Amino acid sequence: MYQAITPRLFVQLTALGEFSRFGLSTVVGISTAVGYVVGTSSGAAVDWQRWLTTVCGVFVLAAGASALNQVQERRIDAEMTRTARRPLPSARVSIAAGSFFVLSGLSFGLALLSLLGGHALVLGVASVVLYNGFYTMWWKRSYRYATILGAIPGALPILIGHAVAAGEVLTKGGVYLFLLLFTWQMPHFWALALRYKDDYAGAGLPMLPVVIGIRGTLNHIRIWSSVLVVIVLLGPFVIELGRPYLVLSFVSMSRLVLGLFHFSRGPEERAGTYFHRINEALILVFAALVLDRLMT
DSSP, rough: HHHHHHHHHHHHHHHHHTTTHHHHHHHHHHHHHHHHHHOOOOOSSHHHHHHHHHHHHHHHHHHHHHHHHHTTHHHHHHHHHTTTSSSSTSSSSSSHHHHHHHHHHHHHHHHHTTTHHHHHHHHHHHHHHHIIIIIIIIIHHHHTHHHHHHHHHHHHHHHHHHHHHSSOOHHHHHHHHHHHHHHHHHHHHHHHHHHHHHHHHHHTEEEEHHHHHHHHHHHHHHHHHHHHHHHHHHHHSSSSOHHHHHHHHHHHHHHHHHHHHHHTTTTTSSHHHHHHHHHHHHHHHHHHHHHHHHHH
């Protein structure tokens, strides 16, 4: 009996992990963790219990919102090769079970954020409304530049982390981190859209590569990647950062610029490679921010 249950349980847990977009939700949680550490006053100790509550709250909320997104887009997902094997289109998760998961994730995530004060709760609600209400149901299906609008809720988690630690939302550091994560999302998602351009076209979604073509999308990626480089390197002039950040951020941005040059020589064939390079850049910048704050 144990041998029969274990594989089935593993399959179910795997499906739920996919349904929550565990990898994406983890990145969201990491950005929140980084925001909290940077938002802690220089020289002060990080309140790790409050840090954990913040990260868990945003992670669970992100998992619920990601699952809700799949409920909302299940018919579109079924039409795209990249997403046809997701839990709902492949019938590995039922609508009823999926809806229960969504309700549980959103409720528990918001409950955790409510323990941290009004700022965290309001920003958490705003992220769900903007992502699931506006981006998923309206912007993504109507506008070629929906990614820019969708980057707003995508950048809120790092602001939530910073706001909880700093005690206020509109601080210089919080706004800086929001702009950094906001800007990063355009080359990240447009590189992915280039890779799956035909999928989006077949589903009738007006993603940038579908509407303006490969060369036009490449130019947009170049512009936003360049802005990202400037924002990252200006960090020490905006918030208190030292040598660890300077070294790691310079290495990260140098690799990104080299990757962009390589990507520009064959954007359609090398979109996947640049997608991974832009992700690597964010990981290194996050590491630089945390190490700098903890070491200085």
